[in-house]
Every structure is written in C-alpha cells, then in structure tokens.
Amino acid sequence: MxxxxxxxxxxxxxxxxxxxxxxxxxxxxxxxxxxxxxxxxxxxxxxxxxxxxxxxxxxxxxxxxxxxxxxxxxxxxxxxxxxxxxxxxxxxxxxxxxxxxxxxxxxxxxxxxxxxxxxxxxxxxxxxxxxxxxxxxxxxxxxxxxxxxxxxxxxxxxxxxxxxxxxxxxxxxxxxxxxxxxxxxxxxxxxxxxxxxxxxxxxxxxxxxxxxxxxxxxxxxxxxxxxxxxxxxxxGGSDPFLVLPSADVAEAARVAVTARVQNNGQSCIAAKRFIVHEAVYEEFTAAFVQRMRALRVGDPMDEDTQVGPLSSESGRADLESLVEDALARGADLLCGGHRPEGLGGGWFYEPTVLAGITPEMRIHQEETFGPVATLYRVPDLDSALAMANDSPFGLSSNVWTQDPEETERCVAELEAGAVYFNGMTASHAAFPFGGVKRxxxxxxxxxxxxxxxxxxxxxxxx
Structure with a gap:
C-alpha cells in the first residue's frame, strides 16, 4: 500500500x-x-x-x-x-x-x-x-x-x-x-x-x-x-436510531439526516439503521427522505457543501455493492442509489435511503460506510429492541421517545456502549467512549x- x-x-x-x-x-x-x-x-x-x-x-x-x-x-x-x-x-x-x-x-x-x-x-x-x-x-x-x-x-x-x-x-x-x-x-x-x-x-x-x-x-x-x-x-458500528410514537418526529427526522451523513456517512458512530414504530413510520419516512434528497453534494472545499466524496474508490465500490445486493433482493429505493453526475472524477455517491430490508440482505448485518440509510418498520418496542440488537456491532445507539418506561427499557436492554435520547450520538472528552460485541x-x-x-x-x- x-x-x-x-x-x-x-x-x-x-x-x-x-x-x-x-x-x-x-x-x-x-x-x-x-x-x-x-x-x-x-x-x-x-x-x-x-x-x-x-x-x-x-x-x-x-x-x-x-x-x-x-x-x-x-x-x-x-x-x-x-x-x-x-x-x-x-x-x-x-x-x-x-x-x-x-x-x-x-x-x-x-x-x-x-x-x-x-x-x-x-x-x-x-x-x-x-x-x-x-x-x-x-x-x-x-x-x-x-x-x-x-x-x-x-x-x-x-x-x-x-x-x-x-x-x-x-x-x-x-x-x-x-x-x-x-x-x-x-x-x-x-x-x-x-x-x-x-x-x-x-x-x-x-x-x-x-x-x-x-x-x-x-x-x-x-x-x-x-x-x-x-x-x-x-x-465498526451499525448504530440503531429508534423512533417511537411519543417522539418529536419532525425533529427526529432533521437530526437523523445529520446523524447519517456526518463525515460523508463515514463514521463508526453515525446512525445507520433507522427503526421506526409503525404509528409514525410514514411521517418520519416522508420527512427523512425529503431532507436526504435536498442535501448539497459537491466540492468539499466549498463552505456550502454538505456531503463530499467518499475517501477512496474502493470505499465507494464497497458501498455500491451493498446497495446493489439489497436492491437485487427486493429492497425499495426511496432516494439516491447512484453516482451523481457532473462532479468529475471524484468518488461521490448520492445520499440514499433503502426500505424493505430483510435479514438475507448483506446490508442488514454489514456496516455501511457512506451516505446510505436503511429503514425498518416495527409494530412495538419489543420488536424495535430486537431489531436494534440484531447486529454484530454495539458501539452506540439513538432513541427518540418521551416515555419514561421506554427510556428505562432502552437503557437496560440496548446492547451498545452508549444510549443517546432525543439527540445524536457524539463523543465528548468528559464521557467514556467505546463499544461491545464486535x-x-x-x-x-x-x-x-x-x-x-x-x-x-x-x-x-x-
């Protein structure tokens, strides 16, 4: 190398x-x-x-x-x-x-x-x-x-x-x-x-x-x-982002976009799997996809750019492979999914949202290191927690809820080194940082x- x-x-x-x-x-x-x-x-x-x-x-x-x-x-x-x-x-x-x-x-x-x-x-x-x-x-x-x-x-x-x-x-x-x-x-x-x-x-x-x-x-x-x-x-990390019925859905969708595409989506603690209760799924999905589509992709030296290129050609190829595998196995493409046009020879990839994810898709278990989000619809908190923990990784997690009982259950049951409520995971010198499992x-x-x-x-x- x-x-x-x-x-x-x-x-x-x-x-x-x-x-x-x-x-x-x-x-x-x-x-x-x-x-x-x-x-x-x-x-x-x-x-x-x-x-x-x-x-x-x-x-x-x-x-x-x-x-x-x-x-x-x-x-x-x-x-x-x-x-x-x-x-x-x-x-x-x-x-x-x-x-x-x-x-x-x-x-x-x-x-x-x-x-x-x-x-x-x-x-x-x-x-x-x-x-x-x-x-x-x-x-x-x-x-x-x-x-x-x-x-x-x-x-x-x-x-x-x-x-x-x-x-x-x-x-x-x-x-x-x-x-x-x-x-x-x-x-x-x-x-x-x-x-x-x-x-x-x-x-x-x-x-x-x-x-x-x-x-x-x-x-x-x-x-x-x-x-x-x-x-x-x-x-690595494949952090879950849980959105439950009592959440401020509009705020959750706004933060979710930043949580997914920070650092061009190349962050271990970026939220990657968006697990949304069926009661608010449609509302969250509409707002989230709209905001992902609106992101400005371009020259990273431009102060107005929100998403720049991936760090390497191989990194983009790996991401494309995960998306193509999911689509071939029946995932729904809600936005993105391609290399943007007009950006020269750089390693750019569109902000992408996939829904209809199933366990046999590689993207269900592998880390997505780039601006690609996966959406899951769940009927209740039990299903949300099971889905969140169905990962070989356990770095951090995000939960959007105003319910004290749901809060306590998430603290007790999420398999992760951190649980962030109603906000985006971030590291700070004052708080311990690290994970469990792989x-x-x-x-x-x-x-x-x-x-x-x-x-x-x-x-x-x-």
Missing amino acids: SIATVNPATGETVRTFEELGPEELDRRLELARLAHLSYRFTGFAERRRLLHRAADLLEEDLDEISRTVTLEMGKPVSQARAEAAKCVRSMRWYADRAEGLLADEYPDEADVKDSGASRAYVRYRPLGPVLAVMPWNFPLWQVIRFAAPALMAGNTGLLKHASNVPQTALYLESLFQRAGYPEGCFQTLLIGSRAVEGVLRDPRVAAATLTGSEPAGRSVASIAGDEIKKTVLEL SGYGRELSGHGIREFCNITTVWSA
Missing part, C-alpha cells in the same frame, strides 16, 4: 511519501523508550503547560489544517474545521483535569486496617510507549483523543496513521514538537500495515490502541495477546480513558 495524499474529490495523486526504513524505524522506537524514561517523571504542571501550548498552536492552525484534512480524506471543510476545534477543546479539558483524574486513591480506613497496613493507596503510573493505529475518517480527532490523555498520564506516543492521510499525520508530530515536548514524546511512523506487527512485538512498545475495521482490530488484538500487551479497540473493548475519553494505559499500582505499608 502506498503512502500518499490522493484527493478524493478528483482522484488525483497530490503527493507521495517514502515508508520508513528499518534503521529509521528502530531509531524512532528507541527515541520513544528514552523519552519515556525521563518524561514519566515530569509533574502535572509541566504536562499541563505543554498540552495547553499544543492546543493554542492547533487553534492558530485551524484553517490551514482543516484544508489539509479535506484534501486528504474529503470531508466538507466546515466539518474538518469543527473537528479541529473539538480537538482544541478536548486537549484543554485533559490538560486541566488529568491531575485530578489520576490522583492517588485512598481506600476506607477500616479496609486498610483489616489488611494489616498502616497506610495503603492506589497510584496511577504510565506504562510507556503506546502504539496508536488510527483511521482516516477523523484524522485529527481520533489521534488527539488518544494522545491528550496518554501524554498527560506520562506515556509517550507512536502514531501509525492511515496511509491516505500522511500530511495530517506529519502535522500532528510537528504540532507536539512545536509545543515543546521532549524529543521522542510523540512521533509519526510513516509505515504500511505490514510493519505494524514488528512494532507491536518490539519490547520497547508497552501497549496499543486501534480505531478501525474489525479485521484490523482482530489482527492487532491477536498479536498483542500473543505478546501479553494491553490494547484498546474501537471498531465494536471492540476498552474505553477512550473521560477518566476511564486516561486510566486505560496506566499501571494501576497498589501501595501498601505495614
């Missing part, structure tokens, strides 16, 4: 990069090890200063880096700018809160006495260099939500970014260098996927985190398991996320 910037709006190769050779890769791994040996002893005040400086620099670079992101992976530039701004806020959140999140914990005095100790507490210590294998769809945010807590905890970071966003990856390395982090604290490794196993097996690497596809997660987890190294995995394990963000790559140490004194 080549490491290159290829503009998805045109298909043009803009710039190519050489993969790191064995000697340079080894040098960088040693730098990460040596940096950790000293950086782990920096106090929270110094770590806070460095991360705030990095946040300030990113804020200054907002427009420039947003255009780089759009050039490399195709999201509308307004969304790229919002992603970068979110990174700034989250870096500041961790800079200001990490010390409290990682403060020593003291058990109940009675338990200390019962253990025979005069004093006992728990301390969070850094593990060491952490390898981050990151995807292209949120090329800034996916990295920062790992890097900010990991660096505040005293770890060092090694970034293996997706091969189609090399300029964004190199920018992130330069960002932390310009902020004043010691050499080796955060490095970008321009390597292909074949080199990941060697890095992960290297004894200088303490742990790994991956956001990406299920096959990639399975590969990294098996290697790390063989090496007995900690991993956090955030994999959506992965472990958590990012919040106090849970910063502790994932810590040595949770019991200290006991007689």
